[in-house]
Amino acid sequence: MENILEVKDLNISFHTFSGEVQAIRGVNFELKKGETLAIVGESGSGxxxxTKAIMRLLPPQNSEIKSGEILFDGKDLAHLSEKKMQKVRGKDISLIFQDPMTSLNPTIKVGKQIMEPIIKHQNASKSEAKKRTLELLSMVGIPNPEQRFEQYPHQFSGGMRQRVVIAIALACNPKVLIADEPTTALDVTIQAQILELMKELQKKIDTSIIFITHDLGVVANVADRVAVMYAGKIVEIGTVDEIFYNPQHPYTWGLISSMPSLDSTEEELYAIPGTPPNLLHPPVGDAFAPRNEYAMQIDLEEQPPMFKVSDTHYAATWLLHPDAPKVEPPAAVAKRMKQFQAGQEGQ
Structure with a gap:
């Protein structure tokens, strides 16, 4: 499949009173046409x-793209002028934020907010934009679109507000849709509805999706491929089956072990020990080493390269070096893998 977006050796820093925070450190990935790529990791992993760098929405006063490329449609978005980025944002690449209430303007009717990108990017008349808006409201599952068109965000429930935000993001049929934890602010039953809606819409409009989440359980149902991030780096990337059935990085093992399960008999849920490193002073070796019970001396001295597991699966851990001792994933990982497989077979 053809790549629609490529991120190459991206390095981003934030300049603070305490010094330079190296938030993103050499990130590489590509997004293929029509696929969903999930990016997972703890809060603060980058x-x-x-994704805000892809949209060029980082605060200009204290953030800096130090190096790297963000290639989309033959353009390097990392070095595009703000004027040219305005033609990309909302038209070719759209973003769904975490909290729908803060994404919508409380003083403007919902219909007008959906119409705005259609008029701006597609030079549509007001009547054409209204017709398209009513279609979008219906498409995202909002009943009585004519009536809802005239209402304000406070008249919608949380789940319905998120549907409106999705309608705005899809207004111009973007080639890439970035969903930044779009279900975090919603309750569990509404989360499931929104995730199902996104899967249906992707098939209808043939867009590529980057799905940001800290919840591996969500990933299993929505993603084609998964990139695991830690301390500003991608530490493992592969198909969803490879990440769940054959995880290679100890951090991925920790994330899988900490997934809650309905049939779990453990009294306590597993938690990865320790905390992520301070990126004001990034570690010399593997950033996960202080939290990794399988860490070796080399982990403290040198960053591991991306080792190839298969044509689609790579992981940055010294455990994959030919001279490294053979280490099996913890029992909790094997248990979760079986539960995941049973869940997939039961669908």
């Missing part, structure tokens, strides 16, 4: 910073 997921949202990476």
């Amino acid at each position: 997921k949202s910073v990476t």
Whole structure:
């Protein structure tokens, strides 16, 4: 499949009173046409910073793209002028934020907010934009679109507001849709509805999706490929089956082990020990080493390269070096893998 977006050796820093925070450190990935790529990791791992850099929405006063390329449609977005980026944002690449209430203007009717990108990017008349808006409201599952068109965001529930935000993001049939934890602010039952809606819409409009989440359980149902981020780096990337059935990085093992399960008999849920490193002073070796019970001396001295597991699966861990001792994933990982497989077979 053809790549629609490529991120190459991206390095991003934030300049603070304490010094330079190296938030993104050499990130590489590509997004293929029509696929969903999930980026997972703990808070602070760099997921949202990476995607906001693609949209060029990082604060200009204290953030800096130090090096790297963001290639889209033959253009390097990392070095595009703001004027040219305005033609890309909302038209070719759209973003769904976490909290629908802060994404919508409370003083403007919902219909007008959906119409705005259609008029701006597609030079549509007001009547054409209204017709398209009513279609979008219906498409995202909002009943009585004519009536809802005239209402304000406070008249919608949280789930319905998120549907409106999705309608705005899809207004111009973007080639890439970035969903930044779009279900975090919603309750569990509404989360499932929104995720199902996104899968249906992707088939209808044939867009590529970057799905940001800290919840591996969500990933299993929506993604084609998964990139695992830690401390500003991608530490493992592969198809969803490879990440769940054959995870290679100890951090991925930790994330899978910490997934809650309905049939779990453990009294306590597993948690990865320790905390992520301070990126004001990034570690010399593997950033995960202080939290990794399988860490070797080399982990403290040198960053591991991306080792190839298969044509689609790579992981940055010294455990994949030919001279490294053979280490099996923890029992909790094997258990979660079986549960995941049973869940997939039961669908």
